[in-house]
Amino acid sequence: MRTVRIENLPNRSQMHELYHGRGSLGANRMKKILVVRIGALGDAIHALPMVNELHRREPESEIYWAAGPSVVSFLKGHSALSGFITVNKGVKGLFNAAKLVRKKFDCAIDTQGLIKSAFIAASSSNMVIGRAWNSVREKPASFFYTEKVEPQKEHIIEQNLELLEPLFPNETKFEIKYDIPIHEHPEWKFLSETPILFNIGGGWWTKLWERENFVQLANRIDKVLGLPVGIVWGPGEEDNAKYIAAHSSAQLAPPTLFRDLAGIFSKARLLVSGETGPLHLAVAVGCRTIALLGPTAGTRNGPYGKEQITIEPQLPCRPCHSRTCADFRCMPMITPDRVFNEIANKLER
Known part of the structure; x- marks a missing residue:
C-alpha cells in the first residue's frame, strides 16, 4: 500500500470555490481522491466506471479506494488506482481506517451510503x-456529506457516475469502462469449446435458483442445442455444483478465486446467473448474460447494457431487496423453459 501524505490541502471554503465555478480544479490542486466502497464485490464492479471516468478526466490525480480485504484483493493492480485503504471488519477496523485517512485527501466520494462508509469518507477530507437523504441506504449517512447528489438515473452504475457531478458540473457524457485485468490459466481446458456457463451461487438465499432447474436447463441445452455447459461455483457451493454435474452433461469448473472468473467469463459463450458479483464481473469483461432476478430490480441492479437479458417475475412484492422471505415465490416462478427460450433466442442473434 502506498503512503498517503498531507500536501497543502485547501480548506472547505476553497474547495467549494473550486467545484462551483469560482476557481479552477487543476491537477496540481486535485492531488488525492478517496473512493469509499467497502464491499461487496459486485457493488465494487458497479463503481469501477465512475473511477475510470474520474481517472480519465483527472489523469494526474491519485485515486485511492477504501474497501474490505476481498475488494482490495480483487482490484489490486487496477490501472486507475494508486493505492488502497484496507477496512477490516468490526469497530476497530473502521476506526483504524478512519485514522489512517484522516484529512489526507482533497475529496472523498462515498458510493456505498452507509454510516460506516460515510464516516471514513468524512474522516479523510473536507469535501465529501x-x-x-432520500436516496442514501442509511439516512444518517447523508449528514456526513458536504455535497449531496440526488440521483436522476435508475441503474446503480449511472447513479455512481452522477456522483461526479459536483466535480464536473457541466459534463453530461460519460464512458462506461471497467478495465478489469484478465488472468488466464492453461488448465481451464473446459473453455476450449466456448461453453454456456452457469453461475449457481447468489449470496442471499433469496437470490438462488433451485439446482434441479439448472439440471433441467443443462440437459435441454445439450439435447436441443448440442452445446457444452460449464458450472462455476464459489465457497459453500461445491455440493450443489457437483449435484448438477452428476445429473446432467455439465462440466465442473476448477476451484477459482473471484478475480480468476474474469478469464473464464471472457471465453464463455454466455452466462446464466442470479444477481450477484460474478454476473456483474461477466458483464464487465464483455460476456453476454442472462440474469435471473428475484428480490432485486433489473432496472437498478441488473446486468448493464443492451446486450444483456434480465428475467424477473411480475409480483407486487418485488423488488423487496430482502435476504429473507416468508412467502418465497419470485425465483421459483422463473422456469427452465423460459430461460432456455431466452438462451436460444440470444444465440440466434
Missing part, C-alpha cells in the same frame, strides 16, 4: 460527496 454522497447521495441525498
Whole structure:
C-alpha cells in the first residue's frame, strides 16, 4: 500500500470555490481522491466506471479506494488506482481506517451510503460527496456529506457516475469502462469449446435458483442445442455444483478465486446467473448474460447494457431487496423453459 501524505490541502471554503465555478480544479490542486466502497464485490464492479471516468478526466490525480480485504484483493493492480485503504471488519477496523485517512485527501466520494462508509469518507477530507437523504441506504449517512447528489438515473452504475457531478458540473457524457485485468490459466481446458456457463451461487438465499432447474436447463441445452455447459461455483457451493454435474452433461469448473472468473467469463459463450458479483464481473469483461432476478430490480441492479437479458417475475412484492422471505415465490416462478427460450433466442442473434 502506498503512503498517503498531507500536501497543502485547501480548506472547505476553497474547495467549494473550486467545484462551483469560482476557481479552477487543476491537477496540481486535485492531488488525492478517496473512493469509499467497502464491499461487496459486485457493488465494487458497479463503481469501477465512475473511477475510470474520474481517472480519465483527472489523469494526474491519485485515486485511492477504501474497501474490505476481498475488494482490495480483487482490484489490486487496477490501472486507475494508486493505492488502497484496507477496512477490516468490526469497530476497530473502521476506526483504524478512519485514522489512517484522516484529512489526507482533497475529496472523498462515498458510493456505498452507509454510516460506516460515510464516516471514513468524512474522516479523510473536507469535501465529501454522497447521495441525498432520500436516496442514501442509511439516512444518517447523508449528514456526513458536504455535497449531496440526488440521483436522476435508475441503474446503480449511472447513479455512481452522477456522483461526479459536483466535480464536473457541466459534463453530461460519460464512458462506461471497467478495465478489469484478465488472468488466464492453461488448465481451464473446459473453455476450449466456448461453453454456456452457469453461475449457481447468489449470496442471499433469496437470490438462488433451485439446482434441479439448472439440471433441467443443462440437459435441454445439450439435447436441443448440442452445446457444452460449464458450472462455476464459489465457497459453500461445491455440493450443489457437483449435484448438477452428476445429473446432467455439465462440466465442473476448477476451484477459482473471484478475480480468476474474469478469464473464464471472457471465453464463455454466455452466462446464466442470479444477481450477484460474478454476473456483474461477466458483464464487465464483455460476456453476454442472462440474469435471473428475484428480490432485486433489473432496472437498478441488473446486468448493464443492451446486450444483456434480465428475467424477473411480475409480483407486487418485488423488488423487496430482502435476504429473507416468508412467502418465497419470485425465483421459483422463473422456469427452465423460459430461460432456455431466452438462451436460444440470444444465440440466434
